Structures are given as C-alpha cells and as structure tokens.
Amino acid sequence: MNDHDLPDELTSEEREAFASLPRERIPPAKLEERVVGALRAEGLLSGATRQRAGAQGFRRSWVAAAVAAGLALFASGVAVGHWSAGERVADAVSAALDHGADPQQAATEVQEAGSEYVRAVAHLAELAGQDTGGELASGAEAARVALHAAALELARVRPDDPTLRLVLAVLEERADAASDTTAGPARKTIWF
Amino acid sequence: MAIPDLSDRDLSDRIVRGGDEAAFRVLYRRHTPALLPFVLRVLGGAEADAEDVVQDTWVRAVRALPRFRWESSLRTWLLGIGLNRAREVLRGRNRAPAHGAEEREVPVLPPPTAERLDLERAIACLPDGYRTVLLLHDLEGFTHPEISERLDIAIGTSRSQLHHARRTLRRLLDPAAEETR
Numbered sequence: 463m464n465d466h467d468l469p470d471e472l473t474s475e476e477r478e479a480f481a482s483l484p485r486e487r488i489p490p491a492k493l494e495e496r497v498v499g500a501l502r503a504e505g506l507l508s509g510a511t512r513q514r515a516g517a518q519g520f521r522r523s524w525v526a527a528a529v530a531a532g533l534a535l536f537a538s539g540v541a542v543g544h545w546s547a548g549e550r551v552a553d554a555v556s557a558a559l560d561h562g563a564d565p566q567q568a569a570t571e572v573q574e575a576g577s578e579y580v581r582a583v584a585h586l587a588e589l590a591g592q593d594t595g596g597e598l599a600s601g602a603e604a605a606r607v608a609l610h611a612a613a614l615e616l617a618r619v620r621p622d623d624p625t626l627r628l629v630l631a632v633l634e635e636r637a638d639a640a641s642d643t644t645a646g647p648a649r650k651t652i653w654f
Numbered sequence: 655m656a657i658p659d660l661s662d663r664d665l666s667d668r669i670v671r672g673g674d675e676a677a678f679r680v681l682y683r684r685h686t687p688a689l690l691p692f693v694l695r696v697l698g699g700a701e702a703d704a705e706d707v708v709q710d711t712w713v714r715a716v717r718a719l720p721r722f723r724w725e726s727s728l729r730t731w732l733l734g735i736g737l738n739r740a741r742e743v744l745r746g747r748n749r750a751p752a753h754g755a756e757e758r759e760v761p762v763l764p765p766p767t768a769e770r771l772d773l774e775r776a777i778a779c780l781p782d783g784y785r786t787v788l789l790l791h792d793l794e795g796f797t798h799p800e801i802s803e804r805l806d807i808a809i810g811t812s813r814s815q816l817h818h819a820r821r822t823l824r825r826l827l828d829p830a831a832e833e834t835r
Contacts, residue, residue: 470816470817470820470821472792472820479773480773480792480793483773483774483793484691485688485691485692485793486687486688486691487687487690487691487694488687489686489687489690489705489708490705493686493690493705493708493709494679494682494683494686496705496709497682497686497708497709497712497713498675498678498679498682500709500712500713501678501712501713501716502675504713504716504717505673506669506673506713506716506717507669507673507674507675507678507716508672508673508674508675
C-alpha cells in the first residue's frame with residue numbers, strides 16, 4: 463500500500479479546527495509606514511495626497527518648530543556649558559502627541575525633522591573635535607552626548623530605522639571607548 | 655466616490671498613474687490583514703521575517719501592477735507573490751530542501767512526553783514543504799493541480815506532502831491518539 467491509499471480525509475473536527483484559524487490579523491501600525499517608506503524610496507509612490515495635507519501641514523510645522531527650538535536650545539546650551547536639547551526634543555514629541563497628532567505620522571515627521579537635527583549636531587561635534595583646547599573638547603563631548611541622546615529619542619519613536627541604529631552603534635562604541643579613558647559620572651546626568 | 659470605497663482596480667489605477675499614496679494606503683489596509691497571517695504561517699511563525707516579506711510583497715506588487723491582467727483577484731495575486739517571497743526566505747534559511755526529497759523528510763517533533771500543541775503551533779512545527787502544501791490545501795482551499803503549478807512540483811508530490819503533513823500534524827496534536835491508529 464502506498465501513501466495515497468491510506469485514509470487521509472480530514473475529520474469534521476479537523477475541518478472545523480482549520481476553519482476556526484483566523485485568516486486575518488491587524489498588522490502592526492509601524493509596518494504600514496515601513497511599506498509606504500519603501501515604496502516612496504523606490505519612487506513608486508509620490509507622497510501624501512492633498513486631502514490630508516492641511517491637517518498634516520499644521521502638525522508638520524508644529525513638530526518641526528518644536529524640534530528646531532530644541533536645536534536652538536541645544537546650541538545655546540553648549541555655549542554656556544549645558545546640554546539639554548535631548549530633553550527638549552522629548553518634550554516636543556510628547557507635546558505633539560498630547561495635541562492630537564497621529565502617533566505614526568508624528569513619528570515620521572519627528573524623524574524627518576530630527577534627521578536635520580542629528581545632522582546639525584553631528585556637524586557641531588565635528589567642528590568641536592578639531593580643536594585641542596579644553597573648551598571645545600568639552601563642547602565636543604557635550605555634542606557627542608547630545609547627539610547620542612537625540613538619536614536615542616528618535617530611536618524610541620522609530621525603533622527600526624536602520625540609519626539610527628547605525629548612528630547609535632557608532633556612538634555607543636565611542637562612549638565605551640571614552641568611558642575607558644575618562645571619568646564617567648558627568649555623562650550620566652544627561653540621560654533622560 | 656471616496657477613496658476607501660473604490661474597487662481594487664480603481665485604486666490600483668491611481669497608484670499606477672500617479673503614485674497615489676492615499677490609494678495605496680487603502681489597498682494596503684484592505685489586504686495586509688490577510689497577507690500577514692498567511693506569510694507568517696508559511697514562515698512557521700517568524701514575525702520579523704513575515705513583516706519583511708509583507709514589505710517586499712507590496713514593493714513587488716506595486717512594481718508589477720502595470721502588468722497585472724486582473725485574471726484573478728488582487729488578493730489571490732498578492733498571496734501568490736507573498737508565497738514566493740516567503741519560500742525564498744525559507745530557502746535562504748536552508749530549511750527547505752527540494753520538494754522531491756521532502757517526502758522522506760523527518761519533521762521536527764517535540765519530545766514524546768510533550769503536551770498537546772494547539773493547531774497553530776503544530777502547523778508551525780511542520781517541515782517547510784509539508785506546511786506549505788497543507789496551508790495551501792487545507793486553509794486556502796487550493797486543489798492539488800493548483801498547488802502543483804504554484805509550487806512547481808508534481809501533483810503526486812503535492813498529494814504525498816499533504817498526506818505526510820496531516821499525519822504529522824495529528825501526531826503533534828495528540829500523540830497518544832495517533833499511536834493507536
């Protein structure tokens with residue numbers, strides 16, 4: 463007797479069991495943004511339609527302004543030896559959500575605005591790193607720490623972003639190296 | 655007519671003609687709830703892989719939309735693309751030997767003393783080839799000739815895979831009962 467001759471029909475209980483398996487499942491919200499982002503990157507989608515542009519325009523400008531304010535605070539903070547921009551970005555994100563922004567959309571907008579922020583801070587860190595004097599050296603450390611804080615904050619709203627993962631990996635590597643040669647306690651005061 | 659009320663074909667036309675994101679989001683929300691659990695089951699429950707496959711499926715589908723002839727439903731077409739992509743992932747894991755050799759494949763069974771598994775977990779435990787044929791036949795309602803064409807295997811292989819899949823599944827679900835058969 464070969465395999466095909468064996469009795470193999472499903473019983474009614476088995477049919478019911480198969481029929482009861484869910485055929486649909488709500489996908490994670492972040493997946494939609496991932497897919498849309500991938501299609502945009504391929505040039506297959508042209509971006510948000512005008513229907514949603516009004517409400518989103520308000521949110522975008524609001525969030526971007528908040529992040530820009532965070533950047534300004536960061537710059538002034540470095541000048542006087544403080545670095546609180548990361549907290550400002552966190553506050554901006556929270557406030558945007560409190561004001562009714564769609565979390566996914568807010569995440570996307572913060573990421574876009576935040577990318578500019580991270581680039582600006584990275585540039586500042588680079589400039590500071592070129593100086594061997596004490597003030598700029600501490601500015602470089604402040605910038606690096608703030609960059610790390612900003613990246614962590616952005617990673618919290620966009621955990622799967624590959625660029626942010628890369629930024630974090632590099633920063634954490636540098637932080638580990640720095641902790642081997644410098645006193646660590648000062649850095650701890652910055653995390654939020 | 656509001657965008658959410660448009661047919662799959664009208665939404666697809668908007669995407670092809672103007673890269674209409676709103677139309678795409680409607681299409682995505684209409685079909686991804688079915689696509690995701692399907693590829694998740696084919697992949698044996700690997701969530702992260704399933705999300706990657708869903709993303710790749712949509713990218714491939716939107717690229718190919720201008721050539722889609724609407725001889726099947728969009729959902730059937732999407733599931734086909736998802737199935738192909740998921741099988742590529744399985745092959746990449748080196749978990750899916752050639753179908754012809756799978757008839758003698760030894761399934762990954764839990765220890766003999768293991769408690770009964772629920773059906774979902776038991777399906778996930780099946781070897782990839784068994785699981786794919788079982789899902790297509792017993793969950794999605796494909797016939798053996800359709801499975802044969804879709805998976806590029808002989809009809810006899812499809813029948814044999816299904817037989818072994820069901821038998822293995824029964825053993826996983828109720829080891830004691832299966833021993834008495």
